[in-house]
Amino acid sequence: MLAQSLEHCLELLGEHGEDARLLAGGQSLMPSLALRLSAPALLIDINRVQEISEPPQSTTDVVRLSALTRHADLITSPLVKASLPLLHRAAPWIAHPGIRNRGTIGGSLALGDPASELPACAVAADATFILQSKSRGSRRVPARTFYQGMFRNACAADEMIVAVEFARMDALQTGFKEVARRKGDYAMVGLAGQAKRSGQRLTNVGLSFFAVGDYPVLAEPICQAIEAADSASQAIAMALDVYERDMQASADLWCSSQAKKYIGRSVLEDVIHDLYQ
Numbered sequence: 001m002l003a004q005s006l007e008h009c010l011e012l013l014g015e016h017g018e019d020a021r022l023l024a025g026g027q028s029l030m031p032s033l034a035l036r037l038s039a040p041a042l043l044i045d046i047n048r049v050q051e052i053s054e055p056p057q058s059t060t061d062v063v064r065l066s067a068l069t070r071h072a073d074l075i076t077s078p079l080v081k082a083s084l085p086l087l088h089r090a091a092p093w094i095a096h097p098g099i100r101n102r103g104t105i106g107g108s109l110a111l112g113d114p115a116s117e118l119p120a121c122a123v124a125a126d127a128t129f130i131l132q133s134k135s136r137g138s139r140r141v142p143a144r145t146f147y148q149g150m151f152r153n154a155c156a157a158d159e160m161i162v163a164v165e166f167a168r169m170d171a172l173q174t175g176f177k178e179v180a181r182r183k184g185d186y187a188m189v190g191l192a193g194q195a196k197r198s199g200q201r202l203t204n205v206g207l208s209f210f211a212v213g214d215y216p217v218l219a220e221p222i223c224q225a226i227e228a229a230d231s232a233s234q235a236i237a238m239a240l241d242v243y244e245r246d247m248q249a250s251a252d253l254w255c256s257s258q259a260k261k262y263i264g265r266s267v268l269e270d271v272i273h274d275l276y277q
């Protein structure tokens with residue numbers, strides 16, 4: 001069914017709950033329907049919902065991205081390029097142009113594929129998801145508490161992501177690195193990061209690995225090690241120490257946990273270099 005407005009969409013979700021699925025870009029949902037991995041009683045097409053189709057908007061502190069912001073918009077929007085450079089750097093790593101033209105940030109964040117770039121960026125940057133339902137109205141959920149397990153999150157069956165807010169990154173350093181078998185494939189291991197640099201010190205470090213666990217992994221002990229260092233070389237040495245000791249990587253169908261852990265080392269080193277640029 002084609003939702004005509006946000007109110008209409010929330011009404012349908014309230015009525016059908018678990019039996020309904022939102023159809024955004026369809027780049028994950030359509031393959032899963034085609035393969036009979038999912039068989040919802042009702043599809044709610046949200047592509048005409050104006051309220052979640054606004055272009056990126058900024059205030060002095062935050063940039064708000066509507067749920068239907070396409071992955072391609074993150075590459076072409078001058079505002080995203082200037083004020084959310086982490087997303088601008090990450091988006092070209094998502095699949096191929098055809099998928100990026102249709103796929104949406106709301107769909108990617110809601111699905112939370114463990115190997116996805118955007119959920120990891122949201123966790124690294126401590127973004128806030130705006131969820132809405134008919135019965136409970138709007139609520140704000142930090143990305144860092146949104147993900148709760150493999151494809152499980154804080155969004156209730158009658159709720160949807162309407163937007164996501166990122167603190168502006170104009171004055172921050174960002175780092176992004178991904179290793180995949182072929183360009184456009186899902187990551188074998190990836191890392192998104194941001195930090196504030198003053199001289200040789202980094203503060204407010206946020207690092208989130210992806211494709212190593214059930215959902216994006218905020219690497220807090222590694223962030224703390226980097227914040228304690230007073231040069232790039234010391235930050236790398238201290239971060240790698242913590243990484244070797246603490247970091248777990250779960251195997252997936254394509255990559256063993258040992259291979260992921262090995263690749264993660266160089267990914268981490270590269271991202272710390274980025275943060276010191």
Ligand SMILES: Cc1cc2nc3c(=O)[nH]c(=O)nc-3n(C[C@H](O)[C@H](O)[C@H](O)COP(=O)(O)OP(=O)(O)OC[C@H]3O[C@@H](n4cnc5c(N)ncnc54)[C@H](O)[C@@H]3O)c2cc1C
Nearest residue numbers: 022024025026027028029095103104106107108110116161
């Ligand atoms: C060949 C291929 C390669 C790909 N490679 C990558 C990759 O490298 N990296 C990557 O990140 N992704 C990749 N993708 C997935 C792509 O990025 C999808 O666009 C994205 O995961 C989902 O976005 P969507 O808008 O297409 O959502 P849909 O497929 O429409 O929906 C996905 C799920 O999210 C729910 N949903 C959608 N919007 C909302 C909302 N606003 N609120 C709550 N729930 C919502 C839907 O009900 C559904 O359950 C790939 C896909 C394909 C087919």
